[in-house]
Amino acid sequence: MKLHFTKMTGxxxxxxxxxxxxxxxxxxxxxxAIAHLCDRRFGIGGDGLIAVEPATxxxxxxxxxxxxxxxxxEMCGNGARCFTAFVHHLSNGSxxxxxxxxxxxxILGQVHADGSITVQLTTPxxxxxxxxxxxxxxxxPVHFVNTGVPHxxxxxxxxxxxxxxxxxxxxxxxxxFAPAGTNANFACxxxxxxxxxxxxxxxxxxxxxACGTGMTATALLHAELTGAPSPIQLxxxxxxxxxxxxxxxxxxxxxxxxxxGPAVIVFEGIIYLPD
Numbered sequence: 611m612k613l614h615f616t617k618m619t620g621x622x623x624x625x626x627x628x629x630x631x632x633x634x635x636x637x638x639x640x641x642x643a644i645a646h647l648c649d650r651r652f653g654i655g656g657d658g659l660i661a662v663e664p665a666t667x668x669x670x671x672x673x674x675x676x677x678x679x680x681x682x683x684e685m686c687g688n689g690a691r692c693f694t695a696f697v698h699h700l701s702n703g704s705x706x707x708x709x710x711x712x713x714x715x716x717i718l719g720q721v722h723a724d725g726s727i728t729v730q731l732t733t734p735x736x737x738x739x740x741x742x743x744x745x746x747x748x749x750x751p752v753h754f755v756n757t758g759v760p761h762x763x764x765x766x767x768x769x770x771x772x773x774x775x776x777x778x779x780x781x782x783x784x785x786x787f788a789p790a791g792t793n794a795n796f797a798c799x800x801x802x803x804x805x806x807x808x809x810x811x812x813x814x815x816x817x818x819x820a821c822g823t824g825m826t827a828t829a830l831l832h833a834e835l836t837g838a839p840s841p842i843q844l845x846x847x848x849x850x851x852x853x854x855x856x857x858x859x860x861x862x863x864x865x866x867x868x869x870x871g872p873a874v875i876v877f878e879g880i881i882y883l884p885d
Contacts, residue, residue, distance in 0.1 A: 622848020687822015778810020
């Protein structure tokens with residue numbers, strides 16, 4: 611069958627966007643079909659697929675997010691920004707503020723006049739410092755927080771020359787994060803409120819050019835470790851700089867967390883799904 615799609619990118623984190631507001635495509639979006647659509651050689655290509663569906667509870671619409679392997683995940687920070695921009699596009703520009711459902715909870719999105727997108731994220735859970743001590747594999751302590759999805763973060767002197775596939779898989783499958791596993795982030799501090807970040811994503815099983823929940827996790831853990839104030843800027847592998855803002859309410863607890871950065875449509879088209 612023919613499937614209309616929109617391709618979007620949020621700071622290099624790219625997604626296949628599907629309009630499923632009438633639920634007519636639900637039977638089509640199987641795990642195998644999603645993996646095919648996200649395949650960069652035989653499909654459209656993307657770090658994940660995002661579908662717009664009707665709200666089931668408190669939101670105006672619902673965001674369904676799938677990793678490139680076809681497995682559904684709780685949410686995605688850059689995906690949430692692309693989702694906001696996509697709904698804005700579907701409304702012919704009339705929707706500039708959006709309240710939408712995810713498996714991680716309600717997300718608030720806003721479209722700014724310059725085209726940048728801000729999303730207010732759910733409250734992070736389970737922040738833990740020094741979950742892992744430095745070892746032969748990774749010579750830095752590892753910290754953890756769930757910002758809608760689980761993230762492990764290590765702060766290094768340099769991230770340009772690391773073997774991210776090796777280190778990322780090491781944390782992704784470490785027994786400390788079993789059975790669900792974790793996303794893995796490696797950051798270096800450029801200044802007290804400016805970080806550089808690389809992320810290995812669970813479900814993608816490789817490096818992505820940006821990860822919104824990873825940026826958020828890294829910024830909050832940096833603030834917790836150093837006392838750095840809001841906002842914190844992060845340079846990502848896609849070449850963009852994004853900003854994480856927050857309020858610290860108590861040690862290890864943060865609220866009013868927002869992520870701001872670009873989210874743009876790359877192209878639209880029709881793809882023929884295999885039988």
